[in-house]
Amino acid sequence: MTLSDLRQLEADHLVGAYTRQPVEFVGGDGSWLRDGEGNAYLDFQTGLAVTALGHGHPAVVQAIREQAGVLIHVGNLFYTEPGLGLARRLNERSLGGKVHFANSGTEAVEAALKVARKARRGGTVISAHRGFHGRTYGALSATPQESKQAPFAPLVPGFVAVEPTAEAIIAAVDERTAAVLLEPVQGEGGVHVLSDDVLRTAREACDAHGAALIFDEVQCGMGRTGTLWAWERAGVVPDAMTLAKALGGGLPIGALVLGPRLADVLEAGDHGSTFAGGPVACATALAVLDHVDDPALLDNVARLGERLAGGLRELPGVVEVRGRGLMLAAELTSDHPEGAPALVRRALLEQRLVINATGPTTVRLLPPLTVSKAEVDEALGRLGTLFKWG
Numbered sequence: 001m002t003l004s005d006l007r008q009l010e011a012d013h014l015v016g017a018y019t020r021q022p023v024e025f026v027g028g029d030g031s032w033l034r035d036g037e038g039n040a041y042l043d044f045q046t047g048l049a050v051t052a053l054g055h056g057h058p059a060v061v062q063a064i065r066e067q068a069g070v071l072i073h074v075g076n077l078f079y080t081e082p083g084l085g086l087a088r089r090l091n092e093r094s095l096g097g098k099v100h101f102a103n104s105g106t107e108a109v110e111a112a113l114k115v116a117r118k119a120r121r122g123g124t125v126i127s128a129h130r131g132f133h134g135r136t137y138g139a140l141s142a143t144p145q146e147s148k149q150a151p152f153a154p155l156v157p158g159f160v161a162v163e164p165t166a167e168a169i170i171a172a173v174d175e176r177t178a179a180v181l182l183e184p185v186q187g188e189g190g191v192h193v194l195s196d197d198v199l200r201t202a203r204e205a206c207d208a209h210g211a212a213l214i215f216d217e218v219q220c221g222m223g224r225t226g227t228l229w230a231w232e233r234a235g236v237v238p239d240a241m242t243l244a245k246a247l248g249g250g251l252p253i254g255a256l257v258l259g260p261r262l263a264d265v266l267e268a269g270d271h272g273s274t275f276a277g278g279p280v281a282c283a284t285a286l287a288v289l290d291h292v293d294d295p296a297l298l299d300n301v302a303r304l305g306e307r308l309a310g311g312l313r314e315l316p317g318v319v320e321v322r323g324r325g326l327m328l329a330a331e332l333t334s335d336h337p338e339g340a341p342a343l344v345r346r347a348l349l350e351q352r353l354v355i356n357a358t359g360p361t362t363v364r365l366l367p368p369l370t371v372s373k374a375e376v377d378e379a380l381g382r383l384g385t386l387f388k389w390g
């Protein structure tokens with residue numbers, strides 16, 4: 001089938017909820033994707049922070065194959081080992097409480113909101129401007145973006161958005177607050193790192209008023225910023241964190257990881273999902289964690305992140321580089337003749353480099369955590385050619 005056949009099928013049969021780039025990928029290996037004509041593309045988008053170990057990682061493929069050959073699904077009314085092993089592993093490596101599985105980031109956030117509201121018997125949820133938490137109603141209500149919320153009003157009541165500053169958070173949290181929900185590094189909003197001070201202040205405000213501090217690590221977790229969890233760097237421990245994206249190595253899985261304070265809030269019948277915690281996704285996530293939770297890999301993320309950030313700062317038209325580890329954004333000068341979406345399209349079609357734009361002047365880079373120094377330099381070389389102007 002040609003690309004134009006695929007586009008026609010899309011126009012005829014798919015809801016137009018996505019803007020797709022004009023490329024069909026048919027294969028992938030490590031940091032590289034391949035189209036039907038055999039062209040190789042350097043993938044610095046990773047399905048938006050999903051394929052953290054690159055494409056076709058042998059451990060991921062093996063885990064899927066092995067578990068699929070044994071048992072694919074029975075549901076949550078019976079025991080299966082992979083989900084219990086994964087829950088234990090996540091708890092031991094993070095908050096020391098309990099896990100509730102989901103199938104996506106937005107579902108993990110929904111579960112977090114339900115836990116926080118149940119624990120407080122109601123209450124408001126405070127989230128931050130520029131934050132993104134998902135598309136289902138609760139998560140969307142915590143995502144204060146007019147363009148995403150307005151068409152779907154009315155939203156869930158009891159959500160308040162504040163600036164992601166210490167002062168605004170202190171002013172907003174009171175005894176009616178159920179939760180403060182923050183991304184330690186705001187991804188979809190353009191890769192803005194919340195300062196240690198903001199995270200610490202949020203922790204103190206929640207403690208002072210009995211509210212839950214929830215960190216959404218759907219994008220910034222799983223080693224992306226150079227530590228297994230982004231909050232480790234600030235040393236601020238949340239009451240709950242949400243995971244998805246990279247956790248499944250490409251398979252859909254989400255997790256709400258709870259600290260001891262909230263671990264037993266949900267009781268039988270409170271919340272559930274047909275597919276969540278299934279053996280194939282969980283066996284695969286265990287394999288992913290085996291590789292990501294490795295000091296050598298995390299060190300690679302920190303080192304190559306600095307190299308990539310340093311290179312981006314040298315590019316013409318770049319006025320700011322934000323982010324941490326391998327979660328980076330290059331901010332273009334406001335009078336840039338093209339803007340980020342056009343650059344991203346040319347990067348794909350002319351440079352065979354897969355990146356994305358989070359706004360009119362913001363280019364985001366999310367390479368695999370397994371990327372090599374040579375591949376970082378290759379990407380910088382391609383970006384250098386692309387960014388030449390004036």
Ligand SMILES: Cc1ncc(COP(=O)(O)O)c(C=O)c1O
Pocket residue numbers: 048104105106107109132133134135183187188216217218219220244245
């Ligand atoms: C921080 C954060 N939370 C939640 C979500 C929603 O995840 P999903 O698309 O898997 O529902 C995203 C997706 O980009 C995200 O970046």
